[in-house]
Amino acid sequence: MRSTGGSPPLSIGALAERFRLAPHVLRHWEATGLLTPARDPTGRRRYGPADVTRVAVILLAKEAGLSLDVIRSLTATADPAARRAVVEGEAAQLRRRIAAAQASLGLLECALGCAHEDITACPHYRQAVESLITGEELDEGHEHGQLRLQMTTGARGLGWTR
Numbered sequence: 001m002r003s004t005g006g007s008p009p010l011s012i013g014a015l016a017e018r019f020r021l022a023p024h025v026l027r028h029w030e031a032t033g034l035l036t037p038a039r040d041p042t043g044r045r046r047y048g049p050a051d052v053t054r055v056a057v058i059l060l061a062k063e064a065g066l067s068l069d070v071i072r073s074l075t076a077t078a079d080p081a082a083r084r085a086v087v088e089g090e091a092a093q094l095r096r097r098i099a100a101a102q103a104s105l106g107l108l109e110c111a112l113g114c115a116h117e118d119i120t121a122c123p124h125y126r127q128a129v130e131s132l133i134t135g136e137e138l139d140e141g142h143e144h145g146q147l148r149l150q151m152t153t154g155a156r157g158l159g160w161t162r
Contacts, residue, residue: 009038009046019055026055032068034058034075066090 016023029035030045035054037045047055054075061071070090074083116122131137 007049009040009048010052012037012045012047015047015052015055018052019059021055029055029058029068032072034068034072064090065094 010018012023012026015021016026026035026045026047030037035047035051035058037047037051040046057075058068058071061074062068066074070086074086077083111119111122111125114122114125116125119125
């Protein structure tokens with residue numbers, strides 16, 4: 001987005017301060033094609049309202065976990081269907097990361113709830129380690145007080161589900 005009329009243009013320092021960013025971040029985004037600020041006669045960057053909006057869009061997308069490459073592809077196309085396809089793919093990847101994080105949390109909760117003082121002494125732990133070594137599928141419930149977890153192995157490794 002090129003800077004256009006309206007509010008007086010901002011310097012790189014003023015725009016960076018507005019969003020609590022280091023100026024080098026804005027330079028990097030420019031180098032990667034996410035920003036294209038206007039230049040004054042002396043060659044200094046000048047950011048207009050469209051650039052301010054673009055920075056807000058980039059920050060919102062980063063907060064959603066999108067990479068700069070994905071953000072660039074989203075902002076580079078005017079095709080709503082293409083944008084939707086990119087967002088759907090990113091959502092699917094995020095769901096997989098969430099599932100992996102939940103499995104990791106389940107493993108840790110199981111370890112914390114285990115009656116054995118040392119988790120490595122737990123027969124279920126040993127069985128899970130052995131299943132990873134042998135590549136055999138493991139699908140066995142394991143109870144710790146009121147918490148019942150299902151231990152599974154698969155392509156992504158060992159995990160626990162409630």
